[in-house]
Amino acid sequence: MRPWHQQPGALARFVADLVVSETAHLRPGAPALPAGPWPLHTSLGEDGLGLDSLERMSVAAALSEALHLHESGADELLTTQPSFGDWLKITGRALEQFDARLTFRTSGSSGQPKPCTHTLADLQQETRFLAGLFAGAHPEPLRRVLTAVPAHHIYGFLFTVLLPVELGHLPVQDVRALAVNSLPQRLSSGDLLVSHPVHWALLARHASALPAGVVGATSTAPCPDATAQALVDLGLHRLVQVYGSSETAGIAWRDAPAAPYELMTHWTRPEGRDHELLRLSDHTAPRAFVLQDALNWHSPRRFNVAGRLDQAVQVGGINVFPSRVREVLLQHPEVADAAVRLVALQDSARLKAFVVPKVDADTVDLIQRLDSWLAPRLSTAERPRAFVLGAELPRNAQGKLVDWV
Numbered sequence: 001m002r003p004w005h006q007q008p009g010a011l012a013r014f015v016a017d018l019v020v021s022e023t024a025h026l027r028p029g030a031p032a033l034p035a036g037p038w039p040l041h042t043s044l045g046e047d048g049l050g051l052d053s054l055e056r057m058s059v060a061a062a063l064s065e066a067l068h069l070h071e072s073g074a075d076e077l078l079t080t081q082p083s084f085g086d087w088l089k090i091t092g093r094a095l096e097q098f099d100a101r102l103t104f105r106t107s108g109s110s111g112q113p114k115p116c117t118h119t120l121a122d123l124q125q126e127t128r129f130l131a132g133l134f135a136g137a138h139p140e141p142l143r144r145v146l147t148a149v150p151a152h153h154i155y156g157f158l159f160t161v162l163l164p165v166e167l168g169h170l171p172v173q174d175v176r177a178l179a180v181n182s183l184p185q186r187l188s189s190g191d192l193l194v195s196h197p198v199h200w201a202l203l204a205r206h207a208s209a210l211p212a213g214v215v216g217a218t219s220t221a222p223c224p225d226a227t228a229q230a231l232v233d234l235g236l237h238r239l240v241q242v243y244g245s246s247e248t249a250g251i252a253w254r255d256a257p258a259a260p261y262e263l264m265t266h267w268t269r270p271e272g273r274d275h276e277l278l279r280l281s282d283h284t285a286p287r288a289f290v291l292q293d294a295l296n297w298h299s300p301r302r303f304n305v306a307g308r309l310d311q312a313v314q315v316g317g318i319n320v321f322p323s324r325v326r327e328v329l330l331q332h333p334e335v336a337d338a339a340v341r342l343v344a345l346q347d348s349a350r351l352k353a354f355v356v357p358k359v360d361a362d363t364v365d366l367i368q369r370l371d372s373w374l375a376p377r378l379s380t381a382e383r384p385r386a387f388v389l390g391a392e393l394p395r396n397a398q399g400k401l402v403d404w405v
Contacts, residue, residue: 001165005095009172010161012037015063015087017150022062026055029375035177040085065115066152067091071098104154106246116246121283126250127158129264131166133240133253134192134215142215143190145172148199154246155219159194181206189213197223198316204230213237219244221314222305228257243305248289251277260302269300313342315349315381325351325382332373334361339393339401340384350385354404356392363389
C-alpha cells in the first residue's frame with residue numbers, strides 16, 4: 001500500500017489547506033486566499049498568492065510542525081523555494097524519509113493554538129476501525145469520498161486522506177465550493193460525504209431529497225438531533241457522528257439521532273473515572289486523556305455528552321470561549337462592562353454581546369466602531385454577530401446575569 005502522501009492529490013490538498021488556514025490566522029479580518037490546490041507554478045510570494053517574506057516563514061514553520069519536516073532536515077528548504085510545486089516536492093521528499101508523526105492544532109480560540117501530536121500508526125489504527133464501520137453497514141462498497149472539510153485538520157486528515165486508502169484507494173473530490181442546493185445533483189449511490197454540522201444543517205434545509213445509497217460523516221461539533229433526523233428523512237442512508245478532538249482523534253461514534261455514543265475499539269474507560277479515557281495503541285503504551293466534556297454513561301462503553309466542562313461553545317465547529325471575547329471587549333477604551341453569549345441561528349450559531357459603554361463614551365456608531373476594532377483581534381468565529389448597548393448588564397432579582405434580546 002502506498003503511503004498517504006503518495007496518493008493522488010492528498011499532499012496537495014493538505015499543503016494548500018494549511019497555507020490558506022495559516023494565512024487567515026496571520027491576517028484576521030482580511031480576504032481569504034483563493035482555495036487550493038493551485039497550479040504547481042503558482043508563486044507563494046507577493047507575485048502570486050501574496051505572502052510576504054515573514055508570512056512565508058510563518059506558514060513554512062506551520063507546515064514543518066504539522067508534517068515534522070525537521071525530522072529529515074527539509075524544513076529550512078521551504079523558505080528558499082517560491083512556488084507551490086516546490087513546496088510539494090520538498091515536502092514529499094521529506095515524508096519519504098520520515099512520516100511517522102503528525103501534529104495538528106486546536107482552533108486556538110482561547111489564545112494560541114495548541115499543537116497535538118499523533119503517531120501515524122495510531123491514526124491508521126483508527127481509520128482501520130472506521131473502514132470496517134463504513135464497509136460493514138452499507139448495501140454496496142463505497143466508491144467515492146466527497147469532502148467539505150480541510151485536509152490538514154485531524155478530522156479531515158482521518159476521513160479524506162487516510163480513510164480513502166483503507167477503503168481501497170477511493171478518489172476524493174472537494175465540494176466546499178459547491179452551493180448546498182446543487183450538491184444533491186452531484187451525489188450518487190456509494191458516495192461518502194464528509195462534512196460538519198453547519199454544512200449538514202444547510203443541506204437539510206435546502207435539499208428536497210438526497211439520492212439513495214449516500215452515506216455521511218460528521219464531526220468537529222455536536223450534530224443536532226433534528227438535523228440528523230431531517231437528513232435521514234431526505235434519504236441519507238446513514239449519518240455517522242464522530243465524537244473526538246484534536247488532542248484525542250476519534251473516540252466514539254453513533255449513527256442514529258439521540259442515540260448514545262459507543263467507544264471505538266481502541267478506547268476504554270478506567271473504572272470509576274467518568275471524564276477520563278484510556279487509549280489503547282498497537283505500538284505504544286496506553287495513554288490516559290482527561291476529557292473537556294461531561295459524560296453521562298449508560299454502560300462501560302456507551303455514553304451521552306452532557307456539555308463542556310471548560311465553558312467553551314461551538315461556532316462553526318470551532319471551540320470559542322465567550323469569556324475571552326469579553327476580555328477583549330473590555331480592552332476597548334469606550335467599554336465599561338460586557339457580557340457575551342451564544343445565540344442560536346437558523347442554520348448555525350454565533351456569539352452576541354451586551355455592552356455597557358463608559359459614561360463619557362459617544363454611543364453614536366459605537367457598535368460599528370466596536371465591530372471594526374474587534375476584527376483584527378478576534379477570529380471570525382469569535383466576533384459577535386449582534387450587539388446590544390445598555391446602561392447596565394441585564395440581571396435578575398438575585399443579581400445573576402440573564403439573557404437579552
